[in-house]
Structure formats: C-alpha cells, structure tokens
Amino acid sequence: MVQAVHRAVQILRELASGGPRLGVTDLADRLGVAKPTVHALLRTLETEGLVSQDKDSAKYQLGPGLVQLGNSYLDTHELRTRSLTWADALAKRAGEAVWVGVLTGDHVLVVHHAFRPEGAVQILEVGASIPWNTCALGKAIAASLPAAERERLLTGERAVLTGASVTARNELEHQLTDVAGAGYAVEDQESAIGDAGIASPVFDRSGEVVGAIGIVGPVERMLGEPARQELAVAVRETARNLSRDLGAPRRAAYTPGP
Known part of the structure; x- marks a missing residue:
C-alpha cells in the first residue's frame, strides 16, 4: 500500500x-x-x-x-448501463420508483434511479449510500453472496436508521434465508419512516451477484396485499431478465416463485 x-x-x-x-x-x-x-x-x-x-x-x-470521476464510474458501470431500459420498464409496470444498487463495503450505492411515472416532484437518489441491513437492495445482495462475504456483513457493524431497522444477527440470518428462498427481499420502513422496498439480486456472466434492482415507495402502496405479491413478481422477473442481459447462466438468473 x-x-x-x-x-x-x-x-x-x-x-x-x-x-x-x-x-x-x-x-x-x-x-x-x-x-x-x-x-x-x-x-x-x-x-x-x-x-x-x-x-x-x-x-x-x-x-x-470528483463529480467527473463519479460520472465516469456510472457511465462505464455495466450493471447500470444494462439496467436503464429494464428499470424504466419496471417503473412503468409498478407505478413506483426503481433503484439499482451495488454493494460497496457495508453500504449499498444507488447507481441508477428510474422515477415513478407520475409527474410529482421527485429527488434523484443516484449516489445515495444506504447501510446494507436497512434496505431491500442490500438484503437481496447479501442473501446471494458467498458465505465468507455474507459472514463479513453479519459480523460487522449494523446501522440503525429508524426504529424498524433490524440489527440482530439471528433475525438478519433468518431474513436472508427467506430471501434466498423467495428470490426477493422486503424492507419495511427500515431506512425511512413511511417507505418500503422490494428488491431482487442481479447476477453477471460468472454467475456471481453484482447488485440488485428494486422498487421503492410508500409502505401502504407497496406491502398491502395483493400489491406486495404482484410487485414481487414484477421485480423478480425484471432481475432475471437483467441478469440474462448481463450474460448470467440460466441457473444463476433463476429466482423461485412465491
């Protein structure tokens, strides 16, 4: 060094x-x-x-x-480049904002943000850094990491952003097991009061997880039934298609149903 x-x-x-x-x-x-x-x-x-x-x-x-360097990073990031069309299509299908994120250390960096279709004023979140344990994107990625990387996250410091943020290791382990089985992660007001998220992992040609794509929006629109299941299906399908676009093997891009 x-x-x-x-x-x-x-x-x-x-x-x-x-x-x-x-x-x-x-x-x-x-x-x-x-x-x-x-x-x-x-x-x-x-x-x-x-x-x-x-x-x-x-x-x-x-x-x-630093702005120039950051823009260059985003412009040359394959996941972000490949996700543009898929994220826009998911936003239109779901009627909600869509984020694409990658893991950097113990945080998720938002590399793309597709606005929800309605014309209300929205804040661009590209560049936002969110603790992995407080967002659906982070949990979707963590559930698909190799065991050693997942262990690093679980033994590291876990942030608290709201009263709903989950920090207990055993609860997080249980959540990650559920994510691996369902193919998507859910966040219920863990990073911001009133907001929720549903995200699925994205894989590259090597079959390794490279990030996640997910929907974010008001909890009352996201997590009530049947909206939750419909949105989860949409997110899983988009993540699978994006993974295939990145060259992921069919098995890696597959996500199980509910």
Missing part, C-alpha cells in the same frame, strides 16, 4: 463525512498525521480539482473533479 495515496483517500473520506468544510488542523487530528503532511496532500488534491479551499475560512471541501 502506498501511504501517500492511502492518506489522500482518507482526507477525501473525512471531507465527505465530516463536512461541509474542514481545516488542516481538523484533518491532521482526525488522521493522526502531521499538519505539514496534510497541507501538502491538500495542495496536491486541490491542484487536481479533487478538493477546493474556501477563501474566507481557508478550510477545505470536496472539489468538482
């Missing part, structure tokens, strides 16, 4: 989580690194457009160069 690169990444992460702005002293204290070292790294990052300095406070914040 190259220490200077590692520290530069740490600086970017601190600015992302500790913002909106941090000074050299703040960052040096957080990283346990000498101030001259932090200052030199910040100047380099500023030259590359990855951080910018506020003229009034002399503190630093994330720079516009």
